[in-house]
Amino acid sequence: MLEKFFNPKSIAVVGASRTPGKVGHAILQNLKNHFQGKIYPINPFATEILGLKVYPSLKEVPEKVDLAVIAVKAELVEEALKDCNKNGCKNVIIISSGFSEIGREDLEKRIETYAKKHGIRIIGPNCIGIYDTYSGVDTLFWDVKKTNKPKQGYVGFISQSGALGLALLDKYAERGVGISKFVSLGNKIDVQETDLIKYFAKDPTIRVISLYLEGVKDGKEFMKVCKEASVHKPIVILKAGKTEKGKKAVKSHTGSLAGNYEAYRAAFKQSGVIEASCLEELIDFTKTLATRRPMKGDKIAIVTNGGGFGIIATDELVKLGLELAEFEKKTVEKLKTILPEHANIGNPLDLTGDATSERYREALEIVFKDKNVDGVVVISLLQLSPLDEGIVEVLEDMKAFDKPFTVCASGGSYTMEISRLLENKGIPVYEYPHKAIAALGVLKQYNEILKKFKK
Amino acid sequence: MLEKFFNPKSIAVVGASRTPGKVGHAILQNLKNHFQGKIYPINPFATEILGLKVYPSLKEVPEKVDLAVIAVKAELVEEALKDCNKNGCKNVIIISSGFSEIGREDLEKRIETYAKKHGIRIIGPNCIGIYDTYSGVDTLFWDVKKTNKPKQGYVGFISQSGALGLALLDKYAERGVGISKFVSLGNKIDVQETDLIKYFAKDPTIRVISLYLEGVKDGKEFMKVCKEASVHKPIVILKAGKTEKGKKAVKSHTGSLAGNYEAYRAAFKQSGVIEASCLEELIDFTKTLATRRPMKGDKIAIVTNGGGFGIIATDELVKLGLELAEFEKKTVEKLKTILPEHANIGNPLDLTGDATSERYREALEIVFKDKNVDGVVVISLLQLSPLDEGIVEVLEDMKAFDKPFTVCASGGSYTMEISRLLENKGIPVYEYPHKAIAALGVLKQYNEILKKFKK
Numbered sequence: 083m084l085e086k087f088f089n090p091k092s093i094a095v096v097g098a099s100r101t102p103g104k105v106g107h108a109i110l111q112n113l114k115n116h117f118q119g120k121i122y123p124i125n126p127f128a129t130e131i132l133g134l135k136v137y138p139s140l141k142e143v144p145e146k147v148d149l150a151v152i153a154v155k156a157e158l159v160e161e162a163l164k165d166c167n168k169n170g171c172k173n174v175i176i177i178s179s180g181f182s183e184i185g186r187e188d189l190e191k192r193i194e195t196y197a198k199k200h201g202i203r204i205i206g207p208n209c210i211g212i213y214d215t216y217s218g219v220d221t222l223f224w225d226v227k228k229t230n231k232p233k234q235g236y237v238g239f240i241s242q243s244g245a246l247g248l249a250l251l252d253k254y255a256e257r258g259v260g261i262s263k264f265v266s267l268g269n270k271i272d273v274q275e276t277d278l279i280k281y282f283a284k285d286p287t288i289r290v291i292s293l294y295l296e297g298v299k300d301g302k303e304f305m306k307v308c309k310e311a312s313v314h315k316p317i318v319i320l321k322a323g324k325t326e327k328g329k330k331a332v333k334s335h336t337g338s339l340a341g342n343y344e345a346y347r348a349a350f351k352q353s354g355v356i357e358a359s360c361l362e363e364l365i366d367f368t369k370t371l372a373t374r375r376p377m378k379g380d381k382i383a384i385v386t387n388g389g390g391f392g393i394i395a396t397d398e399l400v401k402l403g404l405e406l407a408e409f410e411k412k413t414v415e416k417l418k419t420i421l422p423e424h425a426n427i428g429n430p431l432d433l434t435g436d437a438t439s440e441r442y443r444e445a446l447e448i449v450f451k452d453k454n455v456d457g458v459v460v461i462s463l464l465q466l467s468p469l470d471e472g473i474v475e476v477l478e479d480m481k482a483f484d485k486p487f488t489v490c491a492s493g494g495s496y497t498m499e500i501s502r503l504l505e506n507k508g509i510p511v512y513e514y515p516h517k518a519i520a521a522l523g524v525l526k527q528y529n530e531i532l533k534k535f536k537k
Numbered sequence: 538m539l540e541k542f543f544n545p546k547s548i549a550v551v552g553a554s555r556t557p558g559k560v561g562h563a564i565l566q567n568l569k570n571h572f573q574g575k576i577y578p579i580n581p582f583a584t585e586i587l588g589l590k591v592y593p594s595l596k597e598v599p600e601k602v603d604l605a606v607i608a609v610k611a612e613l614v615e616e617a618l619k620d621c622n623k624n625g626c627k628n629v630i631i632i633s634s635g636f637s638e639i640g641r642e643d644l645e646k647r648i649e650t651y652a653k654k655h656g657i658r659i660i661g662p663n664c665i666g667i668y669d670t671y672s673g674v675d676t677l678f679w680d681v682k683k684t685n686k687p688k689q690g691y692v693g694f695i696s697q698s699g700a701l702g703l704a705l706l707d708k709y710a711e712r713g714v715g716i717s718k719f720v721s722l723g724n725k726i727d728v729q730e731t732d733l734i735k736y737f738a739k740d741p742t743i744r745v746i747s748l749y750l751e752g753v754k755d756g757k758e759f760m761k762v763c764k765e766a767s768v769h770k771p772i773v774i775l776k777a778g779k780t781e782k783g784k785k786a787v788k789s790h791t792g793s794l795a796g797n798y799e800a801y802r803a804a805f806k807q808s809g810v811i812e813a814s815c816l817e818e819l820i821d822f823t824k825t826l827a828t829r830r831p832m833k834g835d836k837i838a839i840v841t842n843g844g845g846f847g848i849i850a851t852d853e854l855v856k857l858g859l860e861l862a863e864f865e866k867k868t869v870e871k872l873k874t875i876l877p878e879h880a881n882i883g884n885p886l887d888l889t890g891d892a893t894s895e896r897y898r899e900a901l902e903i904v905f906k907d908k909n910v911d912g913v914v915v916i917s918l919l920q921l922s923p924l925d926e927g928i929v930e931v932l933e934d935m936k937a938f939d940k941p942f943t944v945c946a947s948g949g950s951y952t953m954e955i956s957r958l959l960e961n962k963g964i965p966v967y968e969y970p971h972k973a974i975a976a977l978g979v980l981k982q983y984n985e986i987l988k989k990f991k992k
Contacts, residue, residue: 179879224920228920228925229951242845245842245918245920246843246845248918249843249948252947252951253968255949296848322848323852326855327854328848328849328855335847335881362971387700389700390777393751393778393787394815397783398815426790428785428789435699465704466700492705494711495711496683514815
């Protein structure tokens with residue numbers, strides 16, 4: 083039943099608008115630009131918008147429509163839903179707000195009851211809908227001057243909050259992280275996270291399922307679904323409404339019950355869910371899990387051209403319960419032959435400030451081959467050193483080794499430019515050592531989840 | 538005695554080089570561009586570099602030089618130091634590496650003994666020296682293609698690691714955070730953090746003292762100095778070498794003893810030092826303390842146009858032990874008159890997705906005037922909303938109120954552009970709610986330090 087949300091042959095936009103800047107205009111424009119199927123704008127006061135024939139209501143549309151997007155005033159939603167039913171359309175995204183989040187539980191209950199009775203599946207209300215980079219279904223009202231669209235990729239992202247979802251998509255775009263499907267859930271009168279997690283688990287274009295969650299309706303079902311899905315791909319969740327005051331804020335945001343946080347934590351643990359402690363971790367963990375495979379052990383090599391960063395990374399690694407790999411004897415011998423006398427051959431491996439991309443290549447090839455090394459953190463400081471964009475090719479070549487690695491690069495515009503080049507090649511880059519280490523930590527955590535839950 | 542490091546009338550560069558790309562060339566070039574006093578390049582094999590007359594050794598220079606920068610091989614440093622002494626120069630920065638950090642304690646000890654005997658003050662060795670945006674003393678070897686120089690500002694930044702220092706300066710430049718003085722300390726055979734903290738405490742251009750620290754030599758002196766300085770301005774420190782393995786890495790980096798971390802933590806607490814838990818916090822706390830005054834209480838207002846961000850900020854605030862302000866009755870009444878019906882009047886205050894800059898202005902003016910509010914977190918999500926660059930002027934105008942505030946803005950290129958505009962006006966911006974909250978937390982922490990230590 084969810085299939086028609088993501089792969090419809092036709093879409094109706096109820097509340098399509100002629101006025102640029104209006105939601106009903108932006109949605110139509112987006113669909114026209116990206117969706118290959120049929121599009122039916124619905125508006126009783128127009129005959130043509132953006133060159134498309136407009137219908138006064140869905141019941142007048144001559145064919146059965148696969149998906150309807152409703153963006154009219156809350157009071158008019160029920161009527162629109164009835165028209166959907168008359169058309170035979172059974173998949174509806176309700177963008178409109180003005181329901182339980184502002185105390186109008188009555189209105190919300192009525193559309194919920196109607197939809198259930200007639201077998202209509204609903205996403206929303208009070209949401210921004212779907213962005214699917216494969217099918218072109220895009221109901222988000224992007225302001226392209228202010229928001230970058232993420233490219234096609236491997237993330238399945240579910241957010242209860244629309245604004246938060248869009249802010250993160252903008253961030254993902256900027257970091258070169260690709261998205262497969264994004265869904266904004268809003269008040270969730272019908273389609274729940276659980277439905278989407280099940281669906282995403284089977285979607286071959288999705289490598290990681292990422293959620294911003296305020297509250298779930300059915301805890302047991304949630305745990306069951308996550309447990310089953312997490313052996314197929316990692317699930318990362320940021321739970322909001324952890325505190326009493328946060329819960330109160332949740333109630334007036336999406337009308338959800340945030341529930342007891344300790345119970346959520348326990349549930350996450352028992353069902354193979356990786357918890358992000360903050361928004362930034364949600365992004366960091368998602369992008370790491372989308373690009374790399376699980377890390378088989380906990381022995382890390384740190385390769386750096388700045389001693390201070392190496393020390394900080396070491397501290398963070400120990401704090402997170404990971405281990406510094408002890409290099410094989412032959413690794414040390416080989417490194418001695420390629421490194422200058424003043425380089426300190428150990429772990430962290432300080433290639434020193436005069437390291438070039440070529441020195442990185444030689445050293446990394448030796449380190450990646452070391453059997454005692456499960457994962458590598460590559461710190462590349464570009465300010466002082468002769469290191470330059472050559473590092474991009476070097477690191478890309480390291481993908482040939484069957485070992486996860488993350489990159490740490492701190493600095494201004496030049497550093498950020500190099501970081502973007504790396505991220506566009508699917509190599510996760512972090513600005514600070516603690517993040518590059520935490521990202522490897524999450525790859526290890528997912529490996530443990532697999533060991534625990536995979537039969 | 539330290540005065541001549543920062544405000545010399547003349548500088549000699551021992552090891553000045555004709556070859557672009559060499560350290561001895563870069564330093565000379567920088568000084569020529571920014572330093573107004575006399576510059577003496579020293580090189581026995583040249584007569585003129587960059588249009589400046591070259592002397593074969595410092596002892597040949599006809600006048601007494603205030604500051605010498607030594608950038609020759611480790612083996613030649615002692616000889617250069619003797620020439621300094623013959624010239625009468627008593628302030629020396631030794632850039633050269635190859636001392637205790639690679640096991641050459643013997644070489645290091647010899648120059649230390651010589652300097653002490655002749656009353657020569659030394660910064661380094663194994664350092665990159667000084668960047669003073671006021672006097673133009675700049676011994677850093679910037680590669681301007683790869684590194685941005687921070688503008689003039691209020692931060693006094695001391696780093697034991699040169700590469701780390703430069704990476705952070707590059708970052709500060711990119712974020713629009715200004716620097717007064719940066720000093721790279723290296724192996725610290727003479728000038729210690731304590732000397733600089735004392736000096737910076739009296740420097741009217743410095744509002745916050747920020748340190749990357751591996752280990753101090755004299756714990757008691759360190760505590761005494763920090764205790765005295767912290768009542769004048771906040772001191773923020775990131776301590777590296779917290780773990781056994783981190784300490785080992787410190788030894789081979791700057792030859793320091795990292796010492797027992799628990800003892801450091803206790804010392805920081807007892808002497809009014811604010812500890813940063815990671816590199817990112819060092820930057821975040823420094824930029825916050827440089828721009829705002831202490832926060833008098835712990836009651837925070839959160840103003841947002843995205844409900845999800847408001848909830849996350851609320852959770853983080855409670856986690857950090859801060860309080861959600863309870864608005865005065867008149868605040869609530871006034872907000873009701875200016876906000877639309879669907880806005881949720883509470884704290885967090887959700888101005889909703891259709892909030893304009895003007896709505897922010899009206900709401901913020903009311904909130905800033907509320908006596909129950911000690912500090913404000915302004916969340917401005919630019920993707921969905923009609924919010925645009927108008928927010929910059931609105932927030933700048935809020936500086937007129939005697940209350941600290943931080944801004945949270947998450948997203949891609951447009952958001953980052955607006956964030957830069959704000960930061961260039963001295964308003965600290967953070968990408969995620971937990972950071973904007975933590976920044977207010979540190980303003981409160983400094984207020985408590987003042988209450989505790991100021992007599």
